[in-house]
Amino acid sequence: MATSHHKVAISVGFSALGMLLALQASAAPSEPMGMTDPGATNQLIIKLKSQKGVAAVPPEVTRRLIANSGQDMAHKRAMSDDAHVFKLPKAASIADIIRIARQLKALDPDIELVEPDYLQQATLAPNDTYYSLQWHYFDPAGGVNLPAAWDKITGSAGIVVAVADTGYRPHADLAAKVLPGYDFVSDAWMGNDGDGRDADARDPGDWVAANDCYTGSPAANSSWHGTHVAGTIGAVTDNGSGVAGVNWQSRILPVRVLGKCGGYTSDIVDGMRWAAGLGVTGVPANPSPARVINLSLGGAHSCSTTEQSAIDAITAAGTAVVAAAGNSNTNVSGFSPASCNNVISVAAINQLGKRAYYSNYGSLVKIAAPGGDYTVDSMILSTLNSGTTVPGADSYAYYQGTSMATPHVSGAAALILATNAALSPSQLLATIQGTARPFPAGSTCTTALCGAGILDAGKAVNAPLAPDTTPDAFAFTALTNVALNTLVTSNAIKASGINAPAPISISACTSSLCEYNINNSTVWNAYGITATVNNGDTVVVRQKSSAKRNTTTTLTLSIGGVSASFKATTKRR
Incomplete structure (x- = not known):
C-alpha cells in the first residue's frame, strides 16, 4: 500500500502524517524480518483434523509435514479455531507459499486447511480546544453530522469498541476511556517490547531502519497509529482540552496486533476473536467483550478462509467488524479483511465529499467516511505521541487514510448501539447504510464505488428502526x-x-x-x-x-x- 508523509504542526507539536501501518504481528526471530520483498511471508496456518484442541503437535506430525512439503518447517504455536502456526526456514513469495500449501493439501489427508499467514498493514460542539479543527465531524459536505447525533446521545459506557492496531499510548486525552487490553504480537523483535504476548497493550513504538522489513524498505519513525485511531473513536470529550471523539462514553479496548513491519494474519485473527469474547488458546478470557471491532489495517490479498471463519464467528456472537478499504486506489476485492463477508468496509472521502485520491473502492465497500486528503483539506486530527522512536510527550496530529475513515464508522456504530443495544451486526449495517447522506453533485464517489453514501451519525441515531422479523440462521443437532x-x-x-x-x-x-x-x-x-x-x-x-x-x-x-x-x-x- 502506498504511504505518504506530510508534517503538520500546530501549537502542541503535531507530528507527521502516515497513511497506513502494518497489520498483524508475526512471529519472526528476534531480529529484522529479512524478507526479500513486501509481498512475502515465512509462516503457514495449518488446521489438522487429528490435532484439535492441542497446544502443540507431536514431533512425528511435524516430520510428516516436512517430508510432504520439502520445507524444514517448525511448529510455532497453536492459534484460535484449532489451527496452528508453522514457521518456514525462510521467507518466500505468496505464490510460492501457495504452491507449498497445495502440495501439502494434496499429500496429507489429515490437513483440513492450509494457507499463507499473510503479513498485513495498517491503513492510516463540545468545548475541546481543537474541536473547531475537526471538520470531519461537522462539515456539511465531508463531515459525518456528529452534532445532531450528540444532541440525542453521546454514547454508553456499556458499549465497548475494540481497536485492533499497534496498541495505545496512555494519552491524557484518552487514558480515562481505555480498558485493560492484550498484546497479541507474538514475535519479540516485531513487538519491540522485549517479550511476546502479554496483558500489556501499550505501544512501545514501531520505528524501523532501512531494510528492516524487506530489501529496500525505507526507514520510518514510530507511527502511534493505534493511538490516533482510538482518539477518533473515543477521545475524552467536552473536557475543555485537546480533541473530541466520535463517542464520548464508550470504552476503548486496545488489542495490539501490529508491531515493527506489521503483523501476521494469525495474530490479528486471534486478537479479533479475543476482542469479541471468543476463546483463544493460551490467552485469558476477555472480561470486556467488544460490540464493535475497528480494523484500520489490511493486506493486498483476497479474504482468506482463516479470516472469514473468524469474522463469521465474531458476527454470530453479536459483534460488528468495521474495516478499512485500503489506500491503494484500487478495487477493494483484492484487499482483506475489508473484502470479507459480514464486514462493514469503509472508503475514505475528503472535505469536499469526493473520494480521497488513495482510497480503495468497489462494490464491496459498504459506507464512506472522512479520511482526509492533504491535496484538499487539513486531514484528520486526533491524539498521538511526539516520540520519533520510543514514546515521548502527548501530542496531536493530522493523519490521512482509510485507517482514519474507519474509526468514524466504529464510533458512530457504538452511538447507534447506545440507542438500541439489541441490534445485530446486520441491523447495525442496515441502519448505517439506510441513513447515509448522498454523495454531493460532482463527487468522484458513487454508490457503485464508495458504498451507500457518506456516514450521517445524526440521522443514524435518530432513525426509527424498521421492523425486522427475519432472524439469523439457527440449527439443531441431529x-x-x-x-x-x-x-x-x-x-x-x-x-x-x-x-x-x-x-x-x-x-x-x-x-x-x-x-x-x-x-x-x-x-x-x-x-x-x-x-x-x-x-x-x-x-x-x-x-x-x-x-x-x-x-x-x-x-x-x-x-x-x-x-x-x-x-x-x-x-x-
Whole structure:
C-alpha cells in the first residue's frame, strides 16, 4: 500500500502524517524480518483434523509435514479455531507459499486447511480546544453530522469498541476511556517490547531502519497509529482540552496486533476473536467483550478462509467488524479483511465529499467516511505521541487514510448501539447504510464505488428502526441411536437478529408428535400452532421417535421465514 508523509504542526507539536501501518504481528526471530520483498511471508496456518484442541503437535506430525512439503518447517504455536502456526526456514513469495500449501493439501489427508499467514498493514460542539479543527465531524459536505447525533446521545459506557492496531499510548486525552487490553504480537523483535504476548497493550513504538522489513524498505519513525485511531473513536470529550471523539462514553479496548513491519494474519485473527469474547488458546478470557471491532489495517490479498471463519464467528456472537478499504486506489476485492463477508468496509472521502485520491473502492465497500486528503483539506486530527522512536510527550496530529475513515464508522456504530443495544451486526449495517447522506453533485464517489453514501451519525441515531422479523440462521443437532417410541428434545436455539416479534411454528413433521417450547414455558405448542418470539428468546423442540429401528423422523421449525430441521434416528438394534 502506498504511504505518504506530510508534517503538520500546530501549537502542541503535531507530528507527521502516515497513511497506513502494518497489520498483524508475526512471529519472526528476534531480529529484522529479512524478507526479500513486501509481498512475502515465512509462516503457514495449518488446521489438522487429528490435532484439535492441542497446544502443540507431536514431533512425528511435524516430520510428516516436512517430508510432504520439502520445507524444514517448525511448529510455532497453536492459534484460535484449532489451527496452528508453522514457521518456514525462510521467507518466500505468496505464490510460492501457495504452491507449498497445495502440495501439502494434496499429500496429507489429515490437513483440513492450509494457507499463507499473510503479513498485513495498517491503513492510516463540545468545548475541546481543537474541536473547531475537526471538520470531519461537522462539515456539511465531508463531515459525518456528529452534532445532531450528540444532541440525542453521546454514547454508553456499556458499549465497548475494540481497536485492533499497534496498541495505545496512555494519552491524557484518552487514558480515562481505555480498558485493560492484550498484546497479541507474538514475535519479540516485531513487538519491540522485549517479550511476546502479554496483558500489556501499550505501544512501545514501531520505528524501523532501512531494510528492516524487506530489501529496500525505507526507514520510518514510530507511527502511534493505534493511538490516533482510538482518539477518533473515543477521545475524552467536552473536557475543555485537546480533541473530541466520535463517542464520548464508550470504552476503548486496545488489542495490539501490529508491531515493527506489521503483523501476521494469525495474530490479528486471534486478537479479533479475543476482542469479541471468543476463546483463544493460551490467552485469558476477555472480561470486556467488544460490540464493535475497528480494523484500520489490511493486506493486498483476497479474504482468506482463516479470516472469514473468524469474522463469521465474531458476527454470530453479536459483534460488528468495521474495516478499512485500503489506500491503494484500487478495487477493494483484492484487499482483506475489508473484502470479507459480514464486514462493514469503509472508503475514505475528503472535505469536499469526493473520494480521497488513495482510497480503495468497489462494490464491496459498504459506507464512506472522512479520511482526509492533504491535496484538499487539513486531514484528520486526533491524539498521538511526539516520540520519533520510543514514546515521548502527548501530542496531536493530522493523519490521512482509510485507517482514519474507519474509526468514524466504529464510533458512530457504538452511538447507534447506545440507542438500541439489541441490534445485530446486520441491523447495525442496515441502519448505517439506510441513513447515509448522498454523495454531493460532482463527487468522484458513487454508490457503485464508495458504498451507500457518506456516514450521517445524526440521522443514524435518530432513525426509527424498521421492523425486522427475519432472524439469523439457527440449527439443531441431529440425534442418532435414540430409543424407540420416546420423546427426544433438541438443543436450545436463541432467536437473534430481529427487532420485532417474529412468527414461529412447526412447518413440517414426520413424527407422531412434534412440539416447540419458548423460554422454558410450561406450555408446549403443537404442530399447527403459530406463536411469536422476541429477540433473545430461547426455543427447544421435541418429537416422538419412531417405533421402528434405524428410522429417522424430522421436525422442521420456522421462525420469521428461516427454518431448521431436528432429526432423530432410532438405534439399529
